[in-house]
Amino acid sequence: MIFMNMIFVDREKELQTLMQRLNSPTFELVIVYGRRRIGKTSLILRAISGRNDSVYYYATERNNLERFREVAQRKFPEVRYAREDWESLLHFLRDKVVIIDEFPYLIEEDKSILSTFQRIVDENRDSRTKLILLGSSISVMEDVLSYRSPLYGRRTASLKVGELKFRDLRHLGFSVEEAVKIYGFAGGVPMYLTRVTPPFLDWVNRELKRVDSFLRDEVDFLLRYEFREIGTYKEILRAISMGKNTLAEIRDYVKVGGEISSYIKKLERIELVTREVPVTESVRSKMGRYVIRDNFTNFWFRFVYPNLSLIEEGTYEITEGEYANYLGHVFERICREYVRDRYRVKKVGRQWWKDVEIDVMGLGNVKVAGECKWSEDVNPHSVLANLERKVERLGHTVDRYVVFARSFSTKEKMEKAELVDINDLNSWFMS
Template structure:
């Protein structure tokens, strides 16, 4: 098992709750493979606890058998959920994939509520419920309609790790190779730990392997959320291939606008798709665009899904991915650059502290990143390029950026202009001209 990486804040918060004298009901949820189980097992390491992974049926019996191995006194308790939980009063109870209990018996929510209210709430019991179905955890466990509403003492939505955490997995890798890895794995621990360097050699072997996780991974992921997945796959493919507006998605899929709307809402609720609006617009703006939420899904629908048959019969070459990967990484590198700016902002290494950041677009004009401080009326405009640039090329991009910045609607504000690229020659000269310029070398010095 690889060493536990990152998640230091989440781990510290969990350990504090586990060592308190109070009753704790902690809900942890997030997409499959994001590292929920590993985080909790790290938190309870060295502490007596029951860890149970819920299955599709007969969960009470399986749970009791698991609990008895750790706490033998459970075998003398009443053989129902309330009796079993009473026997575990004061203990640490971890139930993974809690939605499986709900699917088997929806009344389990009320049974847990009763056990907490009558028996556990005045004790030092620690109960942690985990779930990979984001929509079910949100609706059935966290919503005000849930019997458990008001009982939880904490909740955590676990998201993929940031780009810079990948360096801890591959300390010897170059930043360029780390961006390539991130383009496939995002910050999702399971995918990161599958990769071996050199990346392209590993990917070629993985795609030719008869037991590659690429084949069934996305179907498995989607079935955690949806009973029928074909339409969702079609919509995700459209978005991954650059169809980001409702009209473009509709035209690609052949569905009517009214038909795709509920699918898009469900994909957003399941954290598989995000909707963005220009950073200066309200969330209700009709300019919204849709993006696949993580790089693994984008990679899979762009490169794997259209070629599954050829991968199966051995006629697909990884060079076909490699040939267009730099173009694909343009979008990925925007995400990396945004995280880099957030880190610079946190370290107060920018001309001002921004309070919001995002993309901006209007008609055919677009700026990759706009960071704003609305109170101080300051704005930073940044273009992101996954390529090596000469000083002349970089200066031309920055001059164009100055023109686009005048269209954003922040007249009278103090404006700054920046560039993040793979490599920029003449950074110092550009900096002396008042521009902010970074490339992969700055990642190393920053970290």
């Protein structure tokens, strides 16, 4: 029950869109996609809950036509009179709701399947059929939507299901401090979030000792959804997780023959990697650097991948100090979410130039600069003075400073700065 409730946190718009399409009086072709474990299947199953006019089919690597017929026939016995081809089966299911989950498996099994479904769509335009195609391979599903696809221009709606925000973790009943630790591991992916039982470090160290733990090969599964050969992609991700953020640094670490930019572009496309630029710069800025945008992937390459031998021996544990150090950048992401909510800025991110870096810079009607310390007993005056010097060196002016910390050595109201400790974060988190 907790997992199901978590799936539908902050999914009201997606669910409403699906319900509108399912209840429309016309034909619908809806494409739903997003990474594994994000809750696509649960979302569509919730949308069709209580309906008796639907067929849900989860595709596999082989024999999908035969298996789809068997599934459909159990719900609608008249399907047994149909010829065993997709056009005939969908003709017998006219005016029904037909859902095919992991549609990329159909494409892999039969390269002509998109042309087949183009004919099906064209033949059913005057019907009330609802055809919903789901997929976890972002690259394949975006190709399905592209102008080169036989289905281009035929979809009536598409939904890309993304991660939950940090504040959505409050619905699982975590304290804000525990939520920070869990978010550093799971990001906003519901399946990972609901596996954790606090305290987090106790849970994850027990999980690492399990011989059947999903932690050992989960990233391999993620990558194999997108790529046949994953070795180079894993090394690129490992390099970025170690702080090698430019193309030159990544290339030197990976030592792959030829150019690596094509590999990185594919990792960007499936949203494991992003090219980050200073918040005041355009996306074309030459100051860009690559970071892992997915917390689970970052966690895996920081703690699991380099320690697989020790994990296999059952001797590896993540210490409190190691994890607190890792959480520094995770905490910055949370602080940026806070600034976006609190100050209603239009744009928020990191700002840097040469050796000067500001953790949080918010741009809008109010310009905000912030520094983040995932530490106890932080001296706010020292941090604020340093932040002011950074802003001055970068040639900026700001309206408001914000200093974040787990706790401060002293805390008082400041005219030009807001001090945000774990208690203040908790108030925002729970609101």
